[in-house]
Amino acid sequence: MLLAMLMLQLAAPEGVTMVFFDWGKTEISRDSEATLEKVVQDYRANRAPLLLTGHSDRSGPSGANLQSSRQRAQIVADYLASKGVPRSAMTIEGRGEEAPIIATEDGVREVQNRRVEIRRR
Template identity: 45%
Template sequence: MRISLGAAMLAGTMTVLASPAAAQATPRSPLLELDRSELRTQIQSRFDTAVRASQSPEIKRSEDSRYIWASEAKVQCGIALGYLKSGRVDEESINKCDAFSARLAQIEPVAPTPVATGPVTPPACAIEPTVSVFFDWNSEVAPAEAQNTIQQIAASREACGFTRFTVTGHADSSGGDAYNLRISERRANAVAGLLESAGIPRSDLTVTGRGESELKIATADGVREPMNRRVEISASGQ
């Protein structure tokens, strides 16, 4: 059994980012017509809404796509905010932030399933194929929101039968090969440290850095692509 984690007991595919909908062309958001101050306010609002939704126990347990869209919106709105803080308007992340936020708002909750009589079968351990923790440029410090993901992974460990965890660090193409390899290793070790603090023994972890050799989004050399600055966490029951 080979799996990777997002939020504990997540149904569907996230990553945050490899869903079929994420691959489709995203329409231009009307938010791009706003001035910089109002644009940042609107993106921050969507980010805050997505964070609350992705942490909601009701949404995590839901059988619809709300958790997927909340996770997608959180990542894309966070990327858009990062660019805005550096003085850049990144149209792609803004378009996706607005599109995923709209999908999240339009989905109606699924009616609860009637409780069956007789013995109750525990739900299957259905979680993400891939979970990524994203880092700021030139940083090896895990963002504050990573702590919630780490705690969910640790909480699901026993229920899902996880015994081995792979923690793989990556970098974008903005630095030299040697530097990118080192920072990817430091990022992986930072996340491994959080997993240890959450109760997962170091002996259960395999920690590696891949530098810029496995870009999530292909770019030319020297590009500061936020999606490539990440640590991927995967787990298995063997």
């Protein structure tokens, strides 16, 4: 519930869909499933390739955060592929902690920074 409230605080830039993750987790939440179902529907209607960019907060070492951001983007790609979006239509990248939505000090957990952004390319 808290995660859903926090997600409502943040308006995604136009053309960007965001999926958020709890700290230390890579599971897709029920709220995120509903969001990803909309991405699947949009893909089916438009067939536009997708860019999935993973991000992390600054709560761990930068190398681990980069790996985590890539892993989360891959998990979103796996979900979309399971719903029929071709892997060839998705580009996956991880940016770690280099592009936060909320600027924080090193070591701070921030849910809005632990996200995967999905854009049509």
